[in-house]
Amino acid sequence: MFRRYGEHLILSLTFSVFVLECLALVYLTWRFVQRFSGWIGFEGLMRSLIAVTVLTAIFISLFMLVIITLHALIRIREAVLQRQIGFWIQQLSRNLLTSRRCPPNLPFAGQLALLSLRESLAGEESELALNWIREQGLSRSLIRRIRSNSSQTVKLNALEHVAKARLSEAIPELLGLLQDRSANIRIHAAWALGRCIADLDSKSNWPVPASEVSKILGEADLPAGILEECLVLMQSNAEDVIAGLLGPHSSILVLRSSINAAGLLSLIDLMAHIGKLMIHPEPEVQSASIRFCNRVGVLPRGAEKVLEQYLKSPLEYLRIQSVRALAMVDPQKASGLLQESIADSSWWVRRAAAECLEQLGPVGYKTLQYCAHFHPDSFARQTCLQLLLDRGWMKADDPRHFWETA
Amino acid sequence: MVQEATKKLLLIEDCRTVTAVVRIALERNGFEVTSAENLSDAYVRAEGMQPELVILDINLPDGSGFEFLRDFREQRGKDVPVLVLSGLKQEQTIVRGLELGANDFMTKPFRIRELLARVDRLVK
Numbered sequence: 304m305f306r307r308y309g310e311h312l313i314l315s316l317t318f319s320v321f322v323l324e325c326l327a328l329v330y331l332t333w334r335f336v337q338r339f340s341g342w343i344g345f346e347g348l349m350r351s352l353i354a355v356t357v358l359t360a361i362f363i364s365l366f367m368l369v370i371i372t373l374h375a376l377i378r379i380r381e382a383v384l385q386r387q388i389g390f391w392i393q394q395l396s397r398n399l400l401t402s403r404r405c406p407p408n409l410p411f412a413g414q415l416a417l418l419s420l421r422e423s424l425a426g427e428e429s430e431l432a433l434n435w436i437r438e439q440g441l442s443r444s445l446i447r448r449i450r451s452n453s454s455q456t457v458k459l460n461a462l463e464h465v466a467k468a469r470l471s472e473a474i475p476e477l478l479g480l481l482q483d484r485s486a487n488i489r490i491h492a493a494w495a496l497g498r499c500i501a502d503l504d505s506k507s508n509w510p511v512p513a514s515e516v517s518k519i520l521g522e523a524d525l526p527a528g529i530l531e532e533c534l535v536l537m538q539s540n541a542e543d544v545i546a547g548l549l550g551p552h553s554s555i556l557v558l559r560s561s562i563n564a565a566g567l568l569s570l571i572d573l574m575a576h577i578g579k580l581m582i583h584p585e586p587e588v589q590s591a592s593i594r595f596c597n598r599v600g601v602l603p604r605g606a607e608k609v610l611e612q613y614l615k616s617p618l619e620y621l622r623i624q625s626v627r628a629l630a631m632v633d634p635q636k637a638s639g640l641l642q643e644s645i646a647d648s649s650w651w652v653r654r655a656a657a658e659c660l661e662q663l664g665p666v667g668y669k670t671l672q673y674c675a676h677f678h679p680d681s682f683a684r685q686t687c688l689q690l691l692l693d694r695g696w697m698k699a700d701d702p703r704h705f706w707e708t709a
Numbered sequence: 710m711v712q713e714a715t716k717k718l719l720l721i722e723d724c725r726t727v728t729a730v731v732r733i734a735l736e737r738n739g740f741e742v743t744s745a746e747n748l749s750d751a752y753v754r755a756e757g758m759q760p761e762l763v764i765l766d767i768n769l770p771d772g773s774g775f776e777f778l779r780d781f782r783e784q785r786g787k788d789v790p791v792l793v794l795s796g797l798k799q800e801q802t803i804v805r806g807l808e809l810g811a812n813d814f815m816t817k818p819f820r821i822r823e824l825l826a827r828v829d830r831l832v833k
Contacts, residue, residue, distance in 0.1 A: 389725060392725055392726050392729045393729050393733075396726075396729040396730045396733050397733055399730070400730070400733055400734055400737065400821070401737075416726070419726040420726055420730070422726075422818065423724065423726045423727050423730065423817060423818055423819075424730065424818050424819065424820070424821065425818040425819055425820050426820035426821070426822065426823070427820070427821075427822070428730075428820075428821050429818060429820075
């Protein structure tokens with residue numbers, strides 16, 4: 304739990320002090336008008352001025368006092384809670400491993416300790432902790448809280464706890480929250496959804512079909528990184544959801560995030576879907592598809608020609624990914640293409656080309672040595688020499704190195 | 710698991726839930742567990758004991774567990790097995806841990822039985 308309470312109190316106090324100060328200033332203005340009109344004397348004005356100044360000082364002091372007290376109370380409350388959680392962690396861990404029974408009616412600290420146990424463990428003990436969470440009525444209460452119209456703080460805490468508990472029964476509610484007006488709620492719901500889906504043990508017991516999850520995720524207004532993270536959190540259960548997101552109607556952002564997540568999870572079975580996206584009209588999708596191939600270490604059939612074409616693209620990121628993918632092409636052919644890319648105008652492409660040559664084995668090493676000494680482009684020679692130095696295949700005092708760097 | 714004579718184990722872990730579970734599970738299996746919740750504490754604890762096994766987390770509040778692993782291997786050689794127990798699942802993290810001399814790697818969330826089996830194998 305990382306969100307503090309008391310925001311409403313601070314907001315009301317700030318508003319009250321502001322209103323009182325405004326009233327005091329209005330009063331003071333009125334007294335000045337009276338003085339200039341000759342209705343009151345100098346002494347009367349001074350009395351009002353001093354009274355307003357004293358009142359302001361009292362308001363501000365009280366305000367500061369309340370804020371400081373509130374922060375102190377929050378810290379004390381947090382420290383007490385942490386101590387109680389520590390106690391319950393010990394108690395519940397012992398019960399989990401020995402009696403396998405949960406004490407009835409756990410207090411708040413006990414519930415947090417139980418959620419923490421569920422989060423840290425896998426397997427049999429984790430399932431037992433989940434059963435305890437259900438027995439205590441905690442799962443129902445969390446779902447009720449994320450469904451309710453309570454404050455954002457309450458909802459965010461409940462979402463965090465749902466993610467820790469990995470509650471499969473919360474999935475329909477989490478999908479609903481992906482349409483929430485608040486971006487913060489949508490993001491936390493996506494994280495919780497990823498973790499809850501990761502915990503489903505087989506395809507048959509999904510509370511909502513994978514295609515429906517894909518549809519809602521695809522329509523949710525989530526930042527690219529969050530969508531990618533949500534899919535990665537789904538782990539081995541992500542494949543069907545990602546497959547559903549790779550359809551022709553998905554936006555570029557959704558396609559890019561889904562392809563990246565597939566690559567990070569090494570979902571090679573999605574090659575049939577993603578391989579086709581190498582020729583998608585959008586360069587970001589093309590680049591993401593090639594990066595996927597680089598991550599899983601396989602190129603689809605006929606990809607060589609596409610890569611060759613992309614090596615001439617004006618977009619640096621596309622050229623970098625294409626150069627890297629040449630490590631999976633026939634070494635003889637790749638080394639020929641890389642000799643051209645190693646003279647690219649971008650340092651990143653040149654470096655990627657040199658590293659790719661290194662991965663091609665003896666053919667690549669020979670090309671790297673040749674390019675380091677005889678390539679007509681001086682930047683290409685420098686890049687190759689640098690890589691040879693980095694890998695210890697050339698000594699720093701080699702006269703050819705001096706000659707090139709001079 | 711067979712109860713054996715007390716074996717000393719150093720557990721370096723900042724999450725108190727993991728510490729509590731691992732401590733209780735291992736103590737029930739005849740280990741004497743000394744725990745440290747940060748890097749500086751870990752150096753102090755390691756100095757004053759001869760553990761038969763170290764269980765090490767990577768993300769610690771005052772540094773990386775890899776630093777401890779490297780220093781521990783430099784000072785004590787490879788006699789004491791080290792089991793890395795981390796929430797980091799990336800390939801490069803696992804490879805780095807093994808390169809620095811870890812004997813085994815487990816990711817969190819973890820299974821208690823699996824942990825006990827791995828610990829048992831390492832101390833044998």
